[in-house]
Amino acid sequence: MHKSDLSGGAGPSHSIYTLLLSTTMSTEFDVEGTLSLLSLPNKIKLLTGQGSWHTEAVAEAGVPSMRLSDGNVPSTQCNYKDPVSPVKTTGPNGVRGTRFFNGVPSSCFPASTGLGSSFDVDLVRKVGEALGDESRAKGCHVLLAPTVNTQRSPLGGRGFESFSEDPHLNGTIASAYINGLQSKGVSATIKHFVANDQEFQRFSISSDVSERALREIYLKPFQIAIKNSNPWALMTAYNRVNGLHASEDKRLLDDILRTVSISGPTNSFFETFSCLVPGSSNFKEWGFKGLVMSDWNGVYSTVESIKAGLDLEMPGPSLFRGKALERSIVAEKLFHADIDVRVRKVLELLKHAHASGIPFDGPEESVDTLESRQTLRTAAADSIVLLKNDKKLLPLTGKAKKIVVIGPNAKHAMTSGGGSAQLLSTYSISPLQGIKTAAKEIGAEVTYTIGAVSHRYLPLLDPYVQQPSGRPGVLIEFWNDPPVADYVSTSPDFKAPLEQAIWSTPTLTTHSFMTDGIDETKVNLTCWMRITAKFTPDEDGDWEFGLSIAGRANLFLNQKLVIDLSTNPPQGESFFGLGTSDEQTVVKGLKAGQVYDLELRLSNAEFAVRGSPFRCWGGVRMGAMKQINGDGAITEAVQLAKAADGKWESEGFDRTDIGLPGLTNQLVREVLLANPNTVVVNQSGTPVSMPWIEEASAVVQAFYGGNELGNGLADVLFGKVNPSGKLPLTFPKCLEDSPSYLSFGNKGQEHGKILYNEGIFVGYRGFEIKNVAPLFPFGFGLSYTQFEYSHLNSSTISPDGKFKVTFDIMNIGDVQGREVAQIYVTDQRSSLPRPTKELKGFVKVDLKPGETKRVEYMLDREALGFYDDRAAHWIAEEGIFTVMVAASSTDIRLTTAVELEEEFTWTGL
Structure with missing residues (x-):
């Protein structure tokens, strides 16, 4: 090969380029014609993303940049030990857009286990259509969803992102979702292919699974969705499958997934021959014609991934393509034909993007209409499962005049799970808000108390803060040098005037991971920040404050030090393992309605020096709530209950048990003892144990319900909606009953392997084969009728x-x-x-x-x-x-x- 074979050359003339644009933008995109115009360097360029959310453009060949998006923002709850960029992925909660920090708000739909519990293909198709509308508003051509990984353990940190433990339900619901989304011209990306169902060592662990279990349980939902909905893209998993990383497994990505490309009589011969000799390397089983992309930084090789069938490495800049790929061609480990096959798939996806009419590099907008709100509300209500109603306490109609709402998840809407499944919602309705609105319609009085704390982190400060201008949120100011010598210290001189900030921005949330959204022309990667707000508590008393940061910082309230994270800040799990632990303190004697000056002074200098595997200006998470005395709060809840008539899952880590956190079980038991006329509403993404189940006469399972969680729940509780959900996964009585108990997570790994010992007996299949009675079986759910x-x-x-x-x-x-x-x-x-x-x-x-x-x-x-x-x-x-x-x-x-x-x-x- 001559050196000139790798050069870009002069490229097409300006007149040819103009003609190409005028034809490709107005008529069907010409894949083969465009491929013929591309030089080898430009072909290689197209096989890696441009940053996190776009594909590369090649202007001289008329190739624009496609926009990709998932539905989520990062969480401080993640725990990434692998030195790679963790800026993606998850399930179909919504459409985030292209920014983690200060992105455009989005509608948050119920988590996948909630959609799965609806068993309603028509509803899920409507959700897919609504997500298509959201994607179009965000200028997004490719949505990175849905997730269809089989839920083999209730401990899976991202279990709520998949629809079910059953492959048929999983694949059927996914098909409806994809059909709805792609009817709007937006590509779905079915993921994570395959056997990606735990967070422990997820970049290196090998899922060692028998061929039969792989086919019947883990590949089957992908197979059903590809057959019934033809997704235009697929994403590979981080993990290995039987020793080989999924992103470089030719048998998975080519032999099983792809279609044969031979034409004419030879094709029919090979099809006939392959039926006689299954596994023939010339036969491709499923006929998938779409693009195969990696999970974010889920590529571990150059030659192997190309030959296996991985078309697009995400994100950019490339780790294993680019110059490495050019070198592989020079060494003739790869050839032009190998590159053309991969580039063709990128261009075929681009053809769908052209046909959609979605602008390239368009603006990002929110969708918040009466129609979208109704879809959100319907989806929230239909995600709810009625588990017990022995005394017909539900629905709460005119019989209830005094209602006490107890629990930490009632006041603060838990619209989605943690990790990258969290979403900056356009709005949210908490259970307490929904119940109060519904109770008012029947003339019932509602009282609230927290009862017990179940938060892993304190709730965000968002409801209690305003910018200095009076608008919601906080103001963040930036400097490239410390504005005064003792800027980040435990006792700064607040009277010392600060230099004017070089850049500032408001943000709606006190949880910011600043991987983007910063004006890089003004702000250096090493910088100093000040976050200011007016804090107004809604209750008298002592308040707990929590802070975790990526960098060094101190938090002040009315210029008094509240939390010190500048003096030897302890390393923690926050911000993908790059930040500090969550430090908490108590500020005594705060008054409801009184305005306090809140100020955080932050430097990311040490963070920048220590090094980050991706570009980041730092991170902040601030939370607060009135301090709760565990036993005292339970006593108060019990007293209120006597007078009445009538929440830990995330990307990055797996759960350690299925118990409810903190004193929740004690709270439930004592309230049930005080007043049997109690409705227990459990909100979780996956199963939890319920040691008080025999004492409870009414139990409702509410999954993460999205924006309209509160209204959807109230619609069911007050009888506006007759519950119709069924459990999409088995609830065990105890963790030990789960079929995967001995072979999951850290406990089940053997020298970097997880042995799928339960084989095909996953979920209800395993309970039945062992004759073990579950707490609630798969497919179970009651109604207000019979x-x-x-x-x-x-x-x-x-x-x-x-x-x-x-x-x-x-x-x-x-x-x-x-x-x-x-x-x-x-x-x-x-x-x-x-x-x-x-x-x-x-x-x-x-x-x-x-x-x-x-x-x-x-x-x-x-x-x-x-x-x-x-x-x-x-x-x-x-x-x-x-x-x-x-x-x-x-x-x-x-x-x-x-x-x-x-x-x-x-x-x-």
Whole structure:
């Protein structure tokens, strides 16, 4: 190869460039024509992102920069030990845009476990459409969602980002989400491919899983979504799969995922031959035609990732492409044809972006309309699951005149989980706000007390602060040199005049991780900051303040030192392991309504010297709340309860147990003892234990519900919405009952490996095979009405595995309601062990009192088959299958038998 082969050359003339732009921007984007115009350096350039949220542009070839976005902002709760950029990823809460710091606010939708609990494909499609509208408003061409990793353990720090423990429900809900999103011209990015279900050593750990479990449990939701919704992009996982990083695993990214590209008679020959010899390297199983990108800094090789099928390395600048890729071509470890295959996928995604009509490098705006608010509210209400209602305490109609709301998550809206799943919401309605509004309509009085603390960090100061100008939020000022000699000290001279700041910006939140959004033309990476605000407490008493920072800082209230993080600040987990621990103190005797001057003086000099794996100006998280005496607060809550008639999950770390934090369980028990007419509302993204469950007569599971959490919850509690959610994952009585108990996280790792010892028996499959009763089973959820099932019939199974089941559902109660009918299948005799039952279909039926509807549901070979790992194909064996129609995985209402007369096998979709 000559050196000139790597040069950019003169490029096309200006007149050709102008003509190209006029044609490509007004007609269908020409992938092959554009590819032919690109020099090799520009092709290589396109295989890495431009910063965190854009692809590279090549102006001389008419290639604009696409914008990508996930739905989240970072959290101080993350714990990254790996020296890489952790500035992404997560599930489908919303559309953040291109900035972590001071970004444009977004609608926050319920977390994925909440959407999964709806079992409602129509609702989830509407959510996808709404996210498409949000993406278009943000100028976003590619949304980095949804997440469909199987929830194999309740301890998973990001479990709430996936829809379910069951692959069929997971993939079906994901398909609806993708179809809704892409109907708006916005590309979905299904992720994280594959077996990425824990945070412990997530960049290096090897998920060691059997081929059969990989196929039936972990790959299956991806397979279903690709078959039913055709996502335009896919993101690889950080981890290894059976020893090899997913981003450089050719078998995963090419042999299983991709489609064959041979045409004509040879293609049909290879397709025929591959059926005879499964696993043939010439056969690609799923036919995925979209782009494959890495998770952020999830690339670990140059040649291997290119050959495996990884098209786009994110983010930029490149770690493993660029010059390294040029060198690999010179050494003929790679060839021009290898690069063209990868570039073609980038251009094909760009073709979708052109067709969408979304401007390139457009402005970012919020979406906050009556229609979007109603979608948010409906999604929040439909995410809620009624677990117990023994005494018919719910709904709270005219019977309740005095209502006491108790609990830390009531006053502060927990709209999403932690880590990068957190989102700067356009607005939020707390449970307390929603309940007060609903109670007012029925003339009920509402009293609130916290009862016990369950926060890992103190709630943000946001509700209590205003900028010096009187607007919400705080003001941040920047200097490139300390404005006075003792600027960051425990006793600065507040009378000493400060030099004028070189730049300043307001921000709406007291939680800022400044990786972007800073005017780099004025502010150096090493700088000094001052954050000022007016703080107004809403209660008399002693207040706790909490502070964690990336840098050195001191917090002052009315010019008195409150927290010292300038003198040997302790290293902690905040800001992806780059910041301090969360230091807390108590300020005594604050008065409600009195205005206090709040000032934080911060230097990031030591932070900058110590070094960050990515560009960052520092970070701040300030929280506060009235100090709570544990036993005293519980006593107060109990006294209020007697007079009445009537929240830890995040990217970056896994949970250590499934217990409720702090004194929460004690609080619940004592309140239940004081007043049995208590409704317990649990808010979590994944299962928790409930040691007080026998004493509780009414229990509601509220997942992270997004902006309209409070109103959605109140709609259910007060009967405006009849609850219809079903649990998308099994709630165990104790952690030890979980099928993955012995092989998860730090406890389960063996020399950098996690052994998936439970095999295919994940979730309810594992509980049933071991005959262990859960706290609440998969698919469980009550209603304010009752349903009766009858007349189950099945057609005969066709030779290719298709058959139809029909049955009736009747609402035998006195209120309108929706029922999720679940269809499970059991293979009565098989050559390999199979689960007791497997979910293979579901339908949500809306019925008026006394109404009956006939349900028809078509099943296919997926309902019958399993993966034969020795023969390397799917097989449906001849014999009798039991079809069950159920209200949950343990509440079987109807059964029938069907017979497959002759076995058959298949590969691919």
